[in-house]
Amino acid sequence: MLLSITSYCSIADHSVVLNGEKWYSAESILSAPDFLTELYKRSRAEYPKFYKMDHLAQLGFLAAELVLQGRNISEEYGASAAGIVFCNSNASLDADLHYFETVKNIPSPAQFVYTLPNIVIGEISIRHCLKGENAFFVQEGFDPSFLEFYVTDLFKRERLKVCVCGWVEYLEGKYKAVIYLVENKPGNRYLQFDIKNIHQIYETANGEING
């Protein structure tokens, strides 16, 4: 078994890099929420529920859209063999703070549903029909060795045949997403799914938060 990163995407500092090439860059005067809305329009996703998502879910949703564009991994591998593993360091704190504001008046049910970090996984799973293993880890900072170990183990134990994984962080206008599509596809065309490459892609993403 040789796991490869068959596609990867980073969204940070108002820039989007897809498979090592700049895909979109916006002016820094845009607020982070406006940038995400602009990116959604450019992605041509046509998924009105996007507007109801919190910022963390929007960010993860967009990164997954780009990494999975032109693919239907649930059909290719079977929905139960397609999974997601995400991590960040602030969980759903951004949504928690917004919800807390509404509690002072009438609590918003629509904001309450996003006060868990793994909701972003649910949104992506619904969109792409992924029904395999999923997990969201809250860590002090991005840990490439943990991600490599955990995802590789899922493949070794034949729980997954394809995995969308990586880092998705959004807090008070600061954000960073680095998402990898991992498959058992050996070959020179792809980067190997190892600690060095995971770390390098994360580090070279534009802008940084917690890492």
Next chain:
Amino acid sequence: MADLKRQIIEQLNLKDVKPEDIGDDQPLFVEGLGLDSIDALELIVLLQQEYKIKLANAEEGQSVFRSVRTMAQYITEHQPKTI
């Protein structure tokens, strides 16, 4: 009813929908505007916030939120009178 449609769009964050896109008798849920259970809760918040109306029981929701017209009728009948 145009005001109510605007409030629904704002409350539910329906960015791609304009008031004129919503028919007075168009079903709000499932086959109509496609709203879900969380949207139903937000509509209850809307009634409370904008019109000071509390739904007496959840069963009522099904008939009240059938369309914009049924919502408007419920608001007219239940809005607290101002002296």
